[in-house]
Amino acid sequence: MDQEKIGRFIATCRKEQRLTQAVLAEKLGITDRAVSKWETGRSLPDASIMLELCNLLKININELFTGERLGMDQYKEMAEQHLMEMRRQEERTNKKLLSLETVIGYICSISFLLMIFAASFAVASTWWRVALIVAGSIIFIVGIAYCLKLEHDAGYYECPECGAIYIPSMKSVIFAPHIWRNRKMTCPHCGKRAYHKKVLTK
Ligand SMILES: [Zn+2]
Known part of the structure; x- marks a missing residue:
């Protein structure tokens, strides 16, 4: 897992959802320092809040772990396999x-x-x-x-x-x-x- 890539991805998705680090942190019941640590690749979100984080960022778990949006092509490829x-x-x-x-x-x-x-x-x-x-x-x-x-x-x-x-x-x-x-x-x-x-x- 590429922690820095995931961090950049979290930051991008958060901005797309027009959330500040503080607002996202508040929704998840954590400190905004924790959010900042993910986004700079120094730590990963805790497993217990991953699902909620994905919901807020409108992404899925696979995308969170890969650090990028998976297009229809990739889903189609998986379906074809x-x-x-x-x-x-x-x-x-x-x-x-x-x-x-x-x-x-x-x-x-x-x-x-x-x-x-x-x-x-x-x-x-x-x-x-x-x-x-x-x-x-x-x-x-x-x-x-x-x-x-x-x-x-x-x-x-x-x-x-x-x-x-x-x-x-x-x-x-x-x-x-x-x-x-x-x-x-x-x-x-x-x-x-x-x-x-x-x-x-x-
Ligand atoms: Zn025939």
């Missing part, structure tokens, strides 16, 4: 969901194929064959349904025609023809039908 952090967070979460989808998709498909293979070649009794095919199909259907839900929930789809980024209905995700994660759907914004790409953030 927060937005970027939120985007990164969203991207991480959606990536995890999609990796989970891939793992579940592979496990279900492989189990299904193994069970069908066993039913066709490895077991002799009809009862076992039927049981394996039924079990394999249930695992496959439940697994794929779960994968579709994960894919729907993670991120958005982007329309190549108008650039709209949106969340489609579960129904259109289920019934859309697809190549890997690109799904042929009707864009809710421009109404054109095309392969829409999966995107992780807006």
Whole structure:
């Protein structure tokens, strides 16, 4: 903290508010000598009166500590940093969901194929064959349904025609023809039908 800079800043703000050192001191219940000490950078305002001082000078605590007014630019910069952090967070979460989808998709498909293979070649009794095919199909259907839900929930789809980024209905995700994660759907914004790409953030 630059005590002298803060001091000069306090003096400037005090004058802007048309307060003398004595009047400011009186409002804060301290001596005008104390105010003079801040303004020459020899001491800092006591924590117990900082908020009240800021109110009187029409500044905020951040500005008091930096010794200058923070413009809208700096606030915007801070807001943008927060937005970027939120985007990164969203991207991480959606990536995890999609990796989970891939793992579940592979496990279900492989189990299904193994069970069908066993039913066709490895077991002799009809009862076992039927049981394996039924079990394999249930695992496959439940697994794929779960994968579709994960894919729907993670991120958005982007329309190549108008650039709209949106969340489609579960129904259109289920019934859309697809190549890997690109799904042929009707864009809710421009109404054109095309392969829409999966995107992780807006
Ligand atoms: Zn579109």
